[in-house]
Amino acid sequence: MRDRSTLAAFLLSALLAGGNGVAVRFSNHELAPLWGATARFAIATAVLFAVVAVLRVKLPRGRALVGSVIYGILTFGITFGLSYIGLVQVGAGLAQIILALVPLLTFLLAVVQGLERFRWQSLAGSLVALVGIGIIFGEQIRDSVPLLPMLLVLGGAISMAESNVVIKRFPRAHPIATNAVAMGAAALGLMIATLISGERLTLPTQAQTWLAVGYVSVIGSVGVFSLFLYVIGRWSASATSYVMLLIPLVTVVLGAVLDHEAVTWAYLVGGPLVLAGVYVGAFAPALRLSPQATTAGPMAPASAGAYVHAEAPLSDDGHGNPGCA
Numbered sequence: 275m276r277d278r279s280t281l282a283a284f285l286l287s288a289l290l291a292g293g294n295g296v297a298v299r300f301s302n303h304e305l306a307p308l309w310g311a312t313a314r315f316a317i318a319t320a321v322l323f324a325v326v327a328v329l330r331v332k333l334p335r336g337r338a339l340v341g342s343v344i345y346g347i348l349t350f351g352i353t354f355g356l357s358y359i360g361l362v363q364v365g366a367g368l369a370q371i372i373l374a375l376v377p378l379l380t381f382l383l384a385v386v387q388g389l390e391r392f393r394w395q396s397l398a399g400s401l402v403a404l405v406g407i408g409i410i411f412g413e414q415i416r417d418s419v420p421l422l423p424m425l426l427v428l429g430g431a432i433s434m435a436e437s438n439v440v441i442k443r444f445p446r447a448h449p450i451a452t453n454a455v456a457m458g459a460a461a462l463g464l465m466i467a468t469l470i471s472g473e474r475l476t477l478p479t480q481a482q483t484w485l486a487v488g489y490v491s492v493i494g495s496v497g498v499f500s501l502f503l504y505v506i507g508r509w510s511a512s513a514t515s516y517v518m519l520l521i522p523l524v525t526v527v528l529g530a531v532l533d534h535e536a537v538t539w540a541y542l543v544g545g546p547l548v549l550a551g552v553y554v555g556a557f558a559p560a561l562r563l564s565p566q567a568t569t570a571g572p573m574a575p576a577s578a579g580a581y582v583h584a585e586a587p588l589s590d591d592g593h594g595n596p597g598c599a
Contacts, residue, residue, distance in 0.1 A: 280508045287501035288517045292524025294494040295366030295599040298358060299533050300486035306473035307358035308464055310487065315350055315461040317491035322454035325496075334447035334455060341444025346456025348437035351463040353430040357599050360426035363419060365535040367526035368410060369599055371545050372427045374522050377515055377556035378403060379435035387439055399555020406547025413540030453499060516557060519549050 301310040326333065334342045361369055378399060384390035415421055468475070478484045506514045522545065529535035 280505055283501045283504045284517060287498050287505065288520035289524055290493055291498045291517070291521045293528055294490055295361065295370045295525045296528045296532050297486040297489040297494060298361050298599050299366050300482055301490065302358065302362050304478055304480055304483040305476070307362055308355055308468040308471055309473045309475055311354050311358040312461055312464040312468050313487055314491045314495065315457045315464065318495040319454060319458040319461050321492060321496050322450060322457060326451050326454050331448045331451045333451045338445040338447040339455065341441055342447065342452045342455040343459045345437050345441045345452070346459035347463055348440060349434050350457050350460030352433040355464055355467060356426040356430035356433070360423040360430070361599065363423040364427055366529040366533065366599070367522065367535055367541060368414065368424070369427045370522040370525035371410065371548050372407070372424070373431050373599060374518050374549060374552055375403060375431050376435050377518055378552045379432055380438040381556050383435050383439050389439060389442060393560060395558070395560060396555040399551045402554060403548045403551025406544040406551060409544035409547065410540045413538060449503060519553060522549065
């Protein structure tokens with residue numbers, strides 16, 4: 275029963291996270307993008323701080339507090355600020371496919387910054403994913419979808435990947451408290467960006483907009499995060515991260531059904547290439563192991579010669595970054 279409950283939580287998290295991009299699209303129909311993102315994380319912050327108070331969880335202090343704020347600005351503020359703006363013109367399915375690059379981008383950034391060892395397999399996966407993105411981008415441009423919004427979503431993916439690397443340099447804190455502080459910092463930053471941009475601070479007038487904002491705030495942020503914590507507490511971080519390969523499939527289907535997004539040949543060809551590249555580059559076991567790793571076994575530590583396996587976006591720091599819109 276325990277394995278079944280964990281599998282159920284894993285699949286449910288993919289299903290709920292897959293609805294985030296579509297809900298953001300509905301939110302953008304009435305609310306200005308930065309203001310919509312601000313409202314989302316303000317509500318999520320209030321819910322998380324309520325949980326912190328009920329559970330009497332200690333808030334991060336010192337360098338852990340600094341790390342939580344930086345993490346929040348990168349992964350919730352910049353990532354979702356850019357993604358919300360991009361989703362005004364970019365379909366939810368395409369946006370989620372781009373965000374599925376986060377685990378692979380995390381590994382590449384970790385290599386560049388000296389936190390992981392380079393693998394040719396990761397480079398091969400990057401090239402495969404790049405071909406897939408190129409196919410989708412090319413088709414979208416031919417259909418008159420501006421390039422800039424797609425690049426904004428890609429920029430959001432890079433920011434989220436960098437947050438996974440940065441957070442490793444700071445002391446750990448309780449994941450619920452960390453995310454409460456992080457989302458609070460993001461909400462504040464997004465509010466400042468909203469005021470600077472001159473967006474109107476209006477409340478929704480349509481029921482579907484209230485539903486969309488409520489969904490991404492409570493279910494898509496707090497709910498999905500809680501499910502991730504449940505799963506990662508029972509499975510390995512790398513196994514839990516496989517949800518990144520399921521979320522785009524859910525989003526494409528929901529986008530087609532709920533928001534009438536077209537599922538084109540580019541999605542059917544480029545999408546699987548992106549997901550395959552992410553799998554090969556970030557999740558798949560190394561194709562060649564050193565003699566020491568073979569002797570020590572597949573779970574031997576890196577110092578014993580085993581391969582280094584990227585576990586982003588759900589790294590063992592317990593912050594739980596699902597990497598979804």
